Amino acid sequence: MTRLGVFAAGLAVVFGGAYAVGVTQEEDLPRRYADYTATGDQEEPAHGGHAHEETGETAASVPGGLQISQDGYRLRPETTTLEPGERHDFAFHVVGPDGKPVTAYQVAHEKRLHLIVAPRDLGGFQHLHPELASDGTWTTPLTLPEPGTYRVYADFAPEGGPALTLGADLTAPGDFDPDPFPTTSRTSTVDGYTVTLQGEMNPGQPSPLSLAVTKDGEKVDPEPYLGAQGHLVMLRAGDLAYLHVHPMTGLIFMAQAPREGGAYRLFFDFNHGGAVRTASFTLEG
Ligand SMILES: [Cu+2]
Structure with a gap:
């Protein structure tokens, strides 16, 4: 076993208790997310909550x-x-x-x-x-x-x-030439807007992700869209599972990261200058 492997095994033991707790708490996650949104600016419940x-x-x-x-x-x-x-x-x-x-x-x-x-x-x-x-x-x-x-x-x-x-x-139907899955990317450019993503996917845990939009080097505040400042969808590489991401406040979202880890493609819809645009990212975690 490599030194890294030993280290990882040690971590697994240390975190074993935490994972066990995670199993029993998991069923409460949708409710807790619904509570987050109810106490924030959102009047509406989050998807799935x-x-x-x-x-x-x-x-x-x-x-x-x-x-x-x-x-x-x-x-x-x-x-x-x-x-x-x-x-x-x-x-x-x-x-x-x-x-x-x-x-x-x-x-x-x-x-x-x-x-x-x-x-x-x-x-x-x-x-x-x-x-x-x-x-x-x-x-x-x-x-x-x-x-x-x-x-x-x-x-x-x-x-x-x-x-x-x-x-x-x-x-x-037709000849299909699949694109390789995009490597990890935290910056996306669309129609002259640059969107950056911050935050990590923490396996098995609520993972806050925040976005920032700029145009010509100036900060942009997206206009309301679907009752929030944007809409974030996350799809898992390999099986295209649809993972719920809940708007918190401003451009902060809470992702519900699967315990098993994986790679994800994120699509962020934002509204500015009279049009809705989509920025996309790849995260692993
Ligand atoms: Cu929609």
């Missing part, structure tokens, strides 16, 4: 976005194959425990449902807000820019039900 609290559902140990159905709810896209580069009206339902499309939703971050679409190589990101028809059909314009396999995530809480992130795969 409130409904767990109301129903006692505890899905915290398994990240969201990995399943097409959970807790009696199922994501049902009307089509899963879309020609690349063409704008489609993408329609889907959330089917409830009674087998019928869900028509009533709770509002979180100003919307009843957030739809995230990302290619499986995580070389892109779309954050959409579909329209809900009275029969429970959700529809949004959607273009899959290039051939490949994409993950679509519906982040929502039915009225009286748990907060869920259900995921499904979409396919854009």
Whole structure:
């Protein structure tokens, strides 16, 4: 065993107790995050927080976005194959425990449902807000820019039900040339804005992350977007698990880092100068 290996083994023993505590506390995490947001500027509950609290559902140990159905709810896209580069009206339902499309939703971050679409190589990101028809059909314009396999995530809480992130795969037929997963990067440039990310992913622990936006060397304060100063989504490399990140105050977010560690792609939506832009980062931890 190398000297580093011995050191790591020692750490594992020392922290063994802490991990054991972490297991029992994990179920309380969504509630505690909901409390954070309730005491801050946010009137609205964080994604995934409130409904767990109301129903006692505890899905915290398994990240969201990995399943097409959970807790009696199922994501049902009307089509899963879309020609690349063409704008489609993408329609889907959330089917409830009674087998019928869900028509009533709770509002979180100003919307009843957030739809995230990302290619499986995580070389892109779309954050959409579909329209809900009275029969429970959700529809949004959607273009899959290039051939490949994409993950679509519906982040929502039915009225009286748990907060869920259900995921499904979409396919854009054609020759697929995957990008390598981006190496660790804490600076992102988009449309002349430079966004920097500070903070670490601390496995198994709440991990505060903060962002700073500048343009032409001057600090920029993003305008409100979805009830906060920005919106941060984190997807895990390898399985594209969707990890909840909760706005705290200003440009500080609290990530719920899995105990096992991993690499993550982060997408930060911010609103400035009349447009929403997305900065992206890679973190490991
Ligand atoms: Cu949204």
